[in-house]
Amino acid sequence: MKVTMVGISGSGKTTYMSSLYETLGDAGQNDAGFCLAPRSMQPFDKAILSIGDFSRFSLADTFSWPDGTQQTTVWPFTVFYNSKPVTYFDWIDYRGGILTEITDIPDSNDTSEITKSEISDLASHIELSNAVILVVDAFVLTYYSNIKEARHRSGARRIHEIFTTYSRVYPNRNLTFVIMLTKADTVDSKWKSDNYAPLIERGLEVFNQMVSLCKQNPDWQGGIVPVSAVGEGNAKRTVVPTGDVMHPFKSEDKIIGFPAPLNAEHVLFYCLGQTLKQMKVEAHKSIKQREKELSEVLKKAGLVNKIWSLITRKPDAESIARAILEEKNKDYEVLSQFEPHIEPLLNKALERVRRIA
Template sequence: MKVTMVGISGSGKTAYMSALYETLGDAGQNEAGFYIAPRSVQQFDKAILSVGDFSRFSLADKLKWPDGTQQTTVWPFTVYHNSRPVTYFDWIDYRGGILTEITDTTDTQESPDMVRSEITDLASHIELSNAVILVADAFVLTYYPNIKEARHRSGARRIHEIFTTYSRIYPNRNLIFVIMLTKADTVDARWKTDNYAPLIERGLEVFNQMVSLQKQNPSWEGCIVPVSAVGEGNVHRSVTPTEDVKHPFRSEDKIVGFPQPVNAEHVLFYCLGQTLKQMREEASKSIRQREKELSEILKKAGLVNKIWSLIMRKPDAESIARAILEEKNKDYEILSQFETHIEPLLGKAMERVRQIK
């Protein structure tokens, strides 16, 4: 399965990768028993190199922020539960500048052809994704009192444009999305009351078009959740207003305590749990359809059919039915491999996310 992360530059996408490393990159170190590891060929040296590449996101080792994503990166991972593999997924991290360049190719040092190619690549990955994570800086959402300005500054406006087009082109396609409000620890205290309820309401207001799109598309599943890569009290933020309309403030975040990410795993668990749930439902539909086909074929099976199939040198109805039955059994086998993990993943996710109805 594929999970794509989309957000403007500085929204916190790469820092979220760091939060995932700190939360789920250490086998057996979280109470849910889930962890992730880079997927690589079955050679010990290359597997170690893959793990080392993922560990460069560690905030605890360096106590400084990782460099932002300069180019689109695909990370292949395996999810484990109590040391047993649950599922594979590809994590796609886009460089944030693409969202700006979709509507303004003049404000970039890249060639227009290169930008168009990257945008085409972005679109194709979104098309193929089972789930998308929409990333927005919680501080930006709350800094601007004007809701339209908050939509524009946070990148929500451009995200809306992409998924309005997606909805029009693919009106009946399943889509799982998470609105992830990063840097939740940096917002004013009034936004944090009642488990960040005011911040979540603000996020739903800023992303109201995604909420509307979900209501128009019954096959969409969405949620919203505040996230922090370091946790409360572990970063010091200084904010300096400017006279520049294009960049109204400058901020500097310094890590001052040992990172303890908040809600990082719940985002991923929601994406994977809902995707596996949809796969289960699709497999069940497929199995029921094949059972119906099997019943129809067996009704037609008989001596005349067998004689006719021998004359025409084509498989008889009973042989066709057997083949369908074998295919159905394969579906059951695939379903049984991940079915037991769906509820633990979703149960953990629902502890913190708010589903969008």
């Protein structure tokens, strides 16, 4: 299973990794029984090193923001529930500037080979992902009164262009996505009433084209949720208008309290829960389809087929069909081990994630 974050530079992708560590790391604050750890098949000492690498995202250790991602990184994770593995997934974090470069390059002949490779890698990750997290700065959404400007400044327009193309190329493919409104603690109080309802409505307005795509594609499942890496009152933002039309304001965020992430785990739980649910449905369909195919084979595989099999000493059609079905059943058995955890994951997510109907 693959989960990819999509967002422009500064939208909060890497900092979200920090909130995941604080919430779902082995020493996290999550009380729902779920835990997240880097996947490692190495001996104990090597496994500790991989966890230590994840812990470098800790905000509580340094009270400073992590550096932005300079190159695409794939993180293999395991999700545990009450200390037992629930599912595995790969988390892709890429350099945010790529999103801008995809739509701003005037002439592909002038693009460096490195940039072309990075763009190709990003496209491949999105193409192979079961779930995508669309990352957008909540402060940017609310700073600009003009919806079109907010859409442009936040990267929503570029995200829509990418997924419009995705929808055309893959019209019948399942896709789970979450619009993650980062830095929710920095917006004005008027956007925070009723559990951030005004901010969510603003997000849906800015991403209205993505909402439309979701409604047009019955195999898409979308959600939206506000998130903060440190929680209310634990960061102070200073904003200075510049008068520059290209960069209208400068902002500086300083951590002033112990980090208490808001809704970080709900984003991931929605991605995993919804994807596993879709996989379960597809697995049931697959088993039923193969059972039907086996039945058809058995009707055709009469006595002549069995006699010929004895003469040639090769498996008959019935044996081959049953072997294929048995192999597929084994795949489903692996998924079925996760089934009891799918609804808890999804139900926990939907405590905060609003579905996009």
